[in-house]
Amino acid sequence: MPRVLRHKLLSKSPPSCCSFAQTKRSTGALPARCSLELSLNEGARAAGPRLLALINNTDLERYSRQILFSGLGEHGQQRLLESSAAVVGCGAIGAATAQLLARAGVGRLRVIDRDFVEPSNLQRQALFDENDARESLPKAVAAERKLRALNSAIAIEGKACDVTPENIEELLGGYSLILDGTDNFETRFLLNDFAVQANCPWIYAAAVSSYGLTYTIRPGQTACLACLLEAPDAGPMIEETCDTIGVLGPVVNLVASLQAAEAMKILSGNAQALHQRLISCDVWSGRMQSIAVLRNPQCRACVRHEYSYLNGEAQPHITLCGRDSVQIHERRRSLDLAALGEKLAAAGIAVRRNDFLLKFTAPPHEMTVFGDGRAILKGSTDPAVARSLYARYVGS
Numbered sequence: 001m002p003r004v005l006r007h008k009l010l011s012k013s014p015p016s017c018c019s020f021a022q023t024k025r026s027t028g029a030l031p032a033r034c035s036l037e038l039s040l041n042e043g044a045r046a047a048g049p050r051l052l053a054l055i056n057n058t059d060l061e062r063y064s065r066q067i068l069f070s071g072l073g074e075h076g077q078q079r080l081l082e083s084s085a086a087v088v089g090c091g092a093i094g095a096a097t098a099q100l101l102a103r104a105g106v107g108r109l110r111v112i113d114r115d116f117v118e119p120s121n122l123q124r125q126a127l128f129d130e131n132d133a134r135e136s137l138p139k140a141v142a143a144e145r146k147l148r149a150l151n152s153a154i155a156i157e158g159k160a161c162d163v164t165p166e167n168i169e170e171l172l173g174g175y176s177l178i179l180d181g182t183d184n185f186e187t188r189f190l191l192n193d194f195a196v197q198a199n200c201p202w203i204y205a206a207a208v209s210s211y212g213l214t215y216t217i218r219p220g221q222t223a224c225l226a227c228l229l230e231a232p233d234a235g236p237m238i239e240e241t242c243d244t245i246g247v248l249g250p251v252v253n254l255v256a257s258l259q260a261a262e263a264m265k266i267l268s269g270n271a272q273a274l275h276q277r278l279i280s281c282d283v284w285s286g287r288m289q290s291i292a293v294l295r296n297p298q299c300r301a302c303v304r305h306e307y308s309y310l311n312g313e314a315q316p317h318i319t320l321c322g323r324d325s326v327q328i329h330e331r332r333r334s335l336d337l338a339a340l341g342e343k344l345a346a347a348g349i350a351v352r353r354n355d356f357l358l359k360f361t362a363p364p365h366e367m368t369v370f371g372d373g374r375a376i377l378k379g380s381t382d383p384a385v386a387r388s389l390y391a392r393y394v395g396s
């Protein structure tokens with residue numbers, strides 16, 4: 001690093017135009033009083049996005065290092081505090097992005113995930129620990145707890161559910177940005193349909209093996225996911241997943257960092273700084289690429305406004321959900337997990353349960369049932385087997 005730049009980064013000397021108060025801690029120089037300071041408390045901020053979240057002295061200290069960054073400044077920080085974002089899918093990329101945005105002070109964050117924490121997640125999913133895996137906590141629940149511990153001054157909400165055409169408006173309506181942390185194209189195309197129809201920006205991100213990519217989509221201004229992947233010359237979609245060929249922790253964190261930086265530009269009112277290209281990277285080979293993506297003049301979604309995923313024409317009721325497992329999500333209903341646990345235990349089946357889900361084994365299969373009626377079956381990818389076991393043990 002050039003000496004001058006290094007000196008600037010390390011220097012704690014305040015600009016000469018402001019009056020500063022010294023503190024005992026490492027934040028050696030902070031404005032003694034901010035002109036934007038007012039009495040709005042943090043509880044009021046958490047109550048909703050409409051309230052102005054002007055920066056107070058606590059925020060000035062907390063966010064001082066990114067406020068010093070000239071691209072953001074106090075105004076950008078204020079915009080972040082007033083903004084909202086929804087992270088769909090809280091696996092490796094979603095967890096890392098949610099963590100970065102919570103730390104950065106995005107005022108209202110919603111994290112949505114359908115799955116629960118398992119030991120195989122811990123190698124790369126930075127929000128979860130061994131206790132979460134031991135308790136099989138839903139990722140949305142574990143994420144909400146961790147994010148609140150990281151930043152108690154913003155509004156954070158975890159939603160343990162699947163995003164479907166029926167509930168997507170309820171889950172994502174009103175958020176200023178949608179972040180892709182999903183692991184499948186059905187959900188991504190559903191997000192794309194919703195975002196294009198709602199004119200809401202969203203950021204596609206994916207990683208597998210040692211490579212990953214991200215692309216920021218602004219409806220009406222950039223190509224959308226359907227432009228990118230449904231064009232006649234788009235080539236086949238990559239069907240490999242983390243469950244089939246693995247994934248390295250560093251690449252998901254790299255992709256999440258690129259995604260979170262784009263998010264910060266949008267949410268802080270700096271859309272002019274978006275790089276407007278698809279970025280792909282491989283942490284093993286060191287190959288990095290940035291590609292301009294052109295809009296498809298015949299695009300199904302952003303030109304013809306045919307929202308086949310949003311209209312439910314493309315959503316199967318049973319979907320592959322990782323290696324050797326399927327998810328049943330056709331039976332949206334409220335299940336009494338305690339009663340189900342007692343029924344199964346009476347039949348001699350070993351059951352584990354927490355407040356959010358119930359897990360039991362019917363060798364060679366393992367089934368996890370959620371309170372909303374969803375279930376994930378491990379040990380098979382056959383929808384007929386999933387349907388049959390669900391009917392037998394949970395009831396139809």
Ligand SMILES: [Zn+2]
Nearest residue numbers: 224227299302
């Ligand atoms: Zn398009």
